[in-house]
Amino acid sequence: MGQQNQHHDHDHDHGHDHDHPHAEIAQTGMPGYYEIMETAVRELLVERRLIGPDEIRRQIEVLDSRTPALGAKVVARAWVDADFRRRLLANGRTACEELGISFYDDTQLIVLENTDKVHNLIVCTLCSCYPRPVLGLPPDWYKLKAYRARAVVEPRAVLAEFGTIIPDDVEIRVSDSTAMVRYLVLPRRPDGTEGFSEEQLAALVTRDAMIGVVPVTLTAPPAPGGTLQ
Amino acid sequence: MPSPTPAHGGRIPGVVPADGEEPAFAPGDAVRIRTLSPVGHYRVPLYLRGKAASVEAVIRPAAIDNEEEGYGRNAGSRRHYYRVAVPMTAIWADYRGNAADSLRIEVFETWLERI
Numbered sequence A: 001m002g003q004q005n006q007h008h009d010h011d012h013d014h015g016h017d018h019d020h021p022h023a024e025i026a027q028t029g030m031p032g033y034y035e036i037m038e039t040a041v042r043e044l045l046v047e048r049r050l051i052g053p054d055e056i057r058r059q060i061e062v063l064d065s066r067t068p069a070l071g072a073k074v075v076a077r078a079w080v081d082a083d084f085r086r087r088l089l090a091n092g093r094t095a096c097e098e099l100g101i102s103f104y105d106d107t108q109l110i111v112l113e114n115t116d117k118v119h120n121l122i123v124c125t126l127c128s129c130y131p132r133p134v135l136g137l138p139p140d141w142y143k144l145k146a147y148r149a150r151a152v153v154e155p156r157a158v159l160a161e162f163g164t165i166i167p168d169d170v171e172i173r174v175s176d177s178t179a180m181v182r183y184l185v186l187p188r189r190p191d192g193t194e195g196f197s198e199e200q201l202a203a204l205v206t207r208d209a210m211i212g213v214v215p216v217t218l219t220a221p222p223a224p225g226g227t228l229q
Numbered sequence B: 001m002p003s004p005t006p007a008h009g010g011r012i013p014g015v016v017p018a019d020g021e022e023p024a025f026a027p028g029d030a031v032r033i034r035t036l037s038p039v040g041h042y043r044v045p046l047y048l049r050g051k052a053a054s055v056e057a058v059i060r061p062a063a064i065d066n067e068e069e070g071y072g073r074n075a076g077s078r079r080h081y082y083r084v085a086v087p088m089t090a091i092w093a094d095y096r097g098n099a100a101d102s103l104r105i106e107v108f109e110t111w112l113e114r115i
Helices: A002-009 A033-047 A053-064 A068-080 A082-090 A092-098 A145-153 A155-161 A198-202 A207-211
Strands: A108-113 A118-123 A171-176 A181-186 B030-033 B052-063 B079-087 B102-108 B112-114
Touching: A033 A053, A068 A082, A068 A092, A068 A181, A068 A198, A068 A207, A082 A092, A082 A108, A082 A181, A092 A108, A108 A118, A108 A171, A118 A145, A118 A155, A118 A181, A145 A155, A145 A171, A155 A171, A181 A207, B030 B079, B052 B102
Parallel strands: A108 A181, A118 A171, A171 B102
Antiparallel strands: B030 B052, B030 B112, B052 B079, B079 B102
16 A cells, blocks of 8 residues: 555656646456456466567567557548548558558458548447457447447437538448458548648547548547547 | 459469359359358348358458457468448348438358359
8 A cells, every 4th residue: 555655656747738637547346357357368268378468568568559540540541642542442451551550460451441422330239340440349339249330220310419411312331250361441621621731630639530430521529538549 | 442363463374263262253143152060159130141142352361260269279261351231121121211322331251052
């Protein structure tokens, strides 16, 4: 306990501003069934020397290094470079690899282009398959059963709840990524961005736009809680 | 989109592909997602079983059958996945939206039959 207090007393100026008070980050309550199973399997694998702590830490670093900023870079490049866009739509994985994004999980990637005639929406009804190499971890709502079930039954109603009204004459294609390929939506480039640089364009592209639940707009609203994730 | 050409580039006369090496279906083919009830690991959602679909693309390269892989049986299980399209109105009788709205999904070859 003494050590913990000491830890909490130190200067908090490490990487992010801490101008807001918050409760101590601590584990409360008993770990769940799958948490216990994960710990048990991990400890057994380490104990039997099948994997080491360094490999686990390394993989966590790999996962942490993937964020929607990578996907945004891909989208912005596709908007400014017609040849890249063509290659991206022909083979999502190799085009992303051109930009230095590796596919550590050995998945293929299909990039689906939104147009004024077609709107694409991505879901995984069986679990939470997601293009992690280019977007990082999926948002919590993507994993909830309500989204997973309703996205394939009433996509227009689900989109409306995200504030996205799709006109009746626009075709909706819902891609259920359950098997082995991952999907990324290439959103429409917003009007009024003709003079934007590639970096300025990338800053507009949000995670949710690349899942297909919202369009890209000139004023991207901050994610809930004010933190971009 | 992947083209319906042989799996490994051009075709040399006299070279015979093994069973499953070449895709059984091509873009535009009409297929039905089979109604199977396997025990164990599978990746075809219940809501699509028995539905008629149209092949949109062959997914390359050929892949191991996940259902076999789940039990460590990989040999000879390599086949193609197909991205198929099913009209929403064919899945849900009371679907509300554009009649062209559709569901897209990749389905392993063993789960498709020609119609």
